[in-house]
Structure formats: C-alpha cells, structure tokens
Amino acid sequence: MGNCAIVGINWGDEGKGRMVDLLTEKYDVVIRYQGGGNAGHTVINEYGKFALHLLPSGIFRRGVVNILGNGVALDLENLWTEMEQVRSQGVEITPESLRISDRASLLLPWHRQLDGLEEARLKDRAYGSTKQGIAPFYSDKYQKKTLLAGELFDREALKAHAAQLLEWKNLTLTGVYGAEPAKLEDLMAWLDDFGGKLKPFICNTTKVLRDARAAGKSFLFEAQLGALRDLDFGIVPYTTSSNPIASYAPVGSGLPGVAIDEVIGVVKAYSTCVGEGPFVCEMFGEEAERLRKAGAEYGAKTGRPRRVGPIDLVATRYGVEMQAATVIALTKLDVLSDLAEIPVCARYELDGKEIDEFPFPTLLDRCRPVLTSVPGWQQDISAVRRWEDLPENARSYVAMIEKAIGCPITYVSVGPERDAYIYRG
Numbered sequence: 139m140g141n142c143a144i145v146g147i148n149w150g151d152e153g154k155g156r157m158v159d160l161l162t163e164k165y166d167v168v169i170r171y172q173g174g175g176n177a178g179h180t181v182i183n184e185y186g187k188f189a190l191h192l193l194p195s196g197i198f199r200r201g202v203v204n205i206l207g208n209g210v211a212l213d214l215e216n217l218w219t220e221m222e223q224v225r226s227q228g229v230e231i232t233p234e235s236l237r238i239s240d241r242a243s244l245l246l247p248w249h250r251q252l253d254g255l256e257e258a259r260l261k262d263r264a265y266g267s268t269k270q271g272i273a274p275f276y277s278d279k280y281q282k283k284t285l286l287a288g289e290l291f292d293r294e295a296l297k298a299h300a301a302q303l304l305e306w307k308n309l310t311l312t313g314v315y316g317a318e319p320a321k322l323e324d325l326m327a328w329l330d331d332f333g334g335k336l337k338p339f340i341c342n343t344t345k346v347l348r349d350a351r352a353a354g355k356s357f358l359f360e361a362q363l364g365a366l367r368d369l370d371f372g373i374v375p376y377t378t379s380s381n382p383i384a385s386y387a388p389v390g391s392g393l394p395g396v397a398i399d400e401v402i403g404v405v406k407a408y409s410t411c412v413g414e415g416p417f418v419c420e421m422f423g424e425e426a427e428r429l430r431k432a433g434a435e436y437g438a439k440t441g442r443p444r445r446v447g448p449i450d451l452v453a454t455r456y457g458v459e460m461q462a463a464t465v466i467a468l469t470k471l472d473v474l475s476d477l478a479e480i481p482v483c484a485r486y487e488l489d490g491k492e493i494d495e496f497p498f499p500t501l502l503d504r505c506r507p508v509l510t511s512v513p514g515w516q517q518d519i520s521a522v523r524r525w526e527d528l529p530e531n532a533r534s535y536v537a538m539i540e541k542a543i544g545c546p547i548t549y550v551s552v553g554p555e556r557d558a559y560i561y562r563g
C-alpha cells in the first residue's frame with residue numbers, strides 16, 4: 139500500500155472527512171498537515187456523528203497513529219475541547235493514537251482576538267473569516283514570532299520567549315486596535331493549563347514518520363478546505379492562510395521527501411462555498427434554497443448557510459490540476475436525485491468571450507457562468523452500491539464530469555454513511 143493524500147478540489151466542504159474515515163482502515167498513519175480549527179469535517183460512523191476540526195479523521199480507527207504535523211495551526215484549547223468532545227462519545231484518544239509535532243506553532247488566544255478585531259475594522263470589506271485566528275497565526279509564523287509546541291517542555295525559557303512576544307503583540311493590540319494589552323500571567327496560565335494537558339502527546343513526529351516509513355507503514359495525508367482556498371493558488375485574498383494542496387503535505391507533515399503515490403481529489407456533485415469572494419456559478423432564490431436544504435449545506439463550524447450552485451467544470455478542472463489529483467471521489471450525487479434537469483456550469487463568459495481556463499482571481503468578478511443542463515434521474519440512489527445499478531442518467535452525469543476534468547472518478551458517494559458509496563475500481 140502506497141501513500142495517499144485526500145484533498146479538496148473546490149472551495150472545501152466536499153466531503154473529505156467521510157472519504158478519509160472510509161479509507162483510514164487501509165493506512166497505518168493519518169496526518170493533518172495544514173490549517174487549524176477553522177473548518178470542519180463531518181464524519182458519521184459507529185460512534186455517532188462528529189464535526190472534526192483539528193483531529194485527524196483516523197482517530198476513530200484502533201491501531202491508527204494520527205499525527206498533527208508542523209504545518210498545522212495548533213490551538214491547544216480548541217484541540218483539547220475537541221478531544222474531550224470526541225472522547226465523551228466513546229472514542230479513546232491516547233498518546234499512542236495521537237502525536238503532535240513539537241515543531242507545530244501554537245495558535246494563541248491573541249490570534250483569535252486579532253482576527254475578530256481586524257474583521258470588525260474591515261466592516262463590509264471583511265474576508266468572511268471564521269475568527270479562529272488562522273490568518274494572524276500564520277502571519278506570525280512567517281514573522282517567526284510564534285511559540286513552538288516543543289517549547290512547552292522548558293517553562294522558564296517558554297516564559298521568557300512568551301514575554302518577548304507579548305511585548306511585541308501588545309504594540310498591535312493597543313496601538314493599532316485600541317484594545318486592552320494581553321497579560322503575561324493570563325498567557326502563562328493558559329499555556330500551563332492546556333499545554334500541561336497536551337504535553338504527553340507532543341513529540342518529534344519527523345522521527346515517528348521516519349520510523350514508520352522504515353517499517354513499511356503507509357500514510358494517509360488529510361487536507362482541510364480545497365484547492366480554491368489555497369494561499370498560493372486559490373482565489374486570493376479569499377483563501378485560507380495555508381496550503382491545502384497535496385504537494386504541501388510532505389512539508390507540513392514533517393517528512394519533506396516522502397512520496398505520495400495517490401492523490402484522491404474530492405469533488406461534490408454540485409458547488410458550495412462558505413464565506414465571501416467570487417463564486418461564479420452561484421445560484422439564488424428558490425432553486426438555491428432547495429439544493430441547500432437537500433444537501434444540508436450549512437457550515438460545520440459556523441452553521442452559516444453555504445452558497446450553492448451547479449457543478450463548476452472550469453473551477454473543478456483547475457482544482458484537479460493544482461491538486462495533481464490521480465483519482466476523484468465524487469460525493470453527494472444522491473442530493474441531485476430529485477431534479478428533472480441538472481444545471482452544469484460548463485464555461486465562463488469573460489468580457490463577451492467564452493473561456494474554459496480558470497482566470498486570474500481579480501477577473502472572476504467579471505465572469506458569468508455559461509450554463510447547460512443534463513437530464514436528471516429522479517429516483518433514490520442512496521442504496522445503490524454498484525456502478526451498473528445506477529440509473530443511466532446518473533452514470534452519464536458522472537461520465538460527463540469525468541471527461542470534462544480529465545481525471546477518473548473512482549469513488550461515487552451516495553450518502554453520508556461509511557458504506558454509502560460505489561467503487562469503480
């Protein structure tokens with residue numbers, strides 16, 4: 139078994155969590171390599187329903203080692219709260235099943251505070267941040283002004299470093315935003331509390347991965363969000379502040395040279411988008427509301443109604459390329475079952491010309507969707523488990539997407555449950 143990355147092709151919320159949950163049994167190590175608690179994977183399995191934010195989805199499988207790599211935004215408090223929540227539903231989490239990189243930077247309470255202050259300052263120009271502190275956190279990481287998880291093991295040195303950062307951070311809090319200055323006692327109390335609880339899980343995860351590789355173990359890399367939210371290749375500035383693309387996985391996990399043999403790109407059978415920014419294929423009104431309801435499209439973290447639209451073949455083809463996907467998992471096909479005609483965004487129109495290449499981000503506001511439609515199948519497909527048992531129109535819809543994006547659709551998901559999928563091996 140080679141190594142695999144499961145990544146989002148679009149705006150996020152494609153259903154990556156359910157694919158990781160499905161496939162973890164084939165892998166020995168599951169690794170989160172970027173992002174923080176600002177998005178959520180929804181997983182439904184024998185323990186119940188979960189909205190995971192930072193924990194890798196392999197946490198439900200016994201014997202799987204789950205790693206939070208150096209690339210994640212490590213919010214100790216949120217992580218601990220999430221661990222307690224998951225444990226309360228009967229899932230065991232031990233220092234053997236969860237390992238946290240000592241090189242992961244800590245997302246501190248002031249990052250969350252700054253996120254809120256900046257969004258408030260921007261008012262109607264806000265980016266639609268989930269206010270989890272992700273952007274201020276990654277900015278500080280690039281400025282080399284964060285604490286590393288491994289520093290929790292030397293309290294005196296940690297306190298001295300925290301004091302330096304606090305002095306610097308208070309210039310921004312008070313001078314730029316007119317907020318109250320942060321206090322060292324409060325920060326240390328927070329670090330002592332949550333750092334103390336999580337220290338047993340923190341270790342040199344590069345070594346864990348190196349040893350696992352030497353022992354022939356297989357890795358599953360789990361991304362948050364999707365290609366269109368990638369800091370370098372997404373719809374800037376409506377992106378996240380890290381790199382959800384698969385090629386960042388080796389860096390953010392802690393073993394830069396590790397090979398990824400398969401990239402499973404997760405694509406939803408229609409489009410959804412949380413937050414602000416251009417969303418060319420967006421639908422409005424009653425049609426949109428029906429799709430939103432049918433697909434239960436409300437944010438896992440925020441509960442916000444998601445913006446919805448037909449599948450966007452222009453954006454999806456671009457996402458497949460940026461993720462270097464080798465196969466596709468198409469999710470939520472069942473949600474379209476009621477439609478007599480299924481709308482498809484085949485191309486964009488930009489300044490009177492039709493284009494099929496995803497344009498530079500600032501041009502997206504001028505793009506209009508060129509819509510076509512294909513006939514629906516109008517029957518329940520949620521119990522179908524074999525490709526040949528899908529209605530012909532459903533198969534044609536999948537084949538049409540496959541052709542347009544140039545990548546084989548190997549998994550077709552027809553329900554949220556673990557076994558509700560079709561494998562086209």
Ligand code: GDP
Nearest residue numbers: 151152153154155178179180470551552553554
């Ligand atoms: P992620 O962040 O990419 O994991 O996406 P979400 O957490 O937003 O997951 C998508 C939602 O759709 C979750 O509530 C899943 O349980 C659900 N889901 C995933 N696949 C399917 C599917 O094939 N059909 C239906 N009806 N729901 C699905």
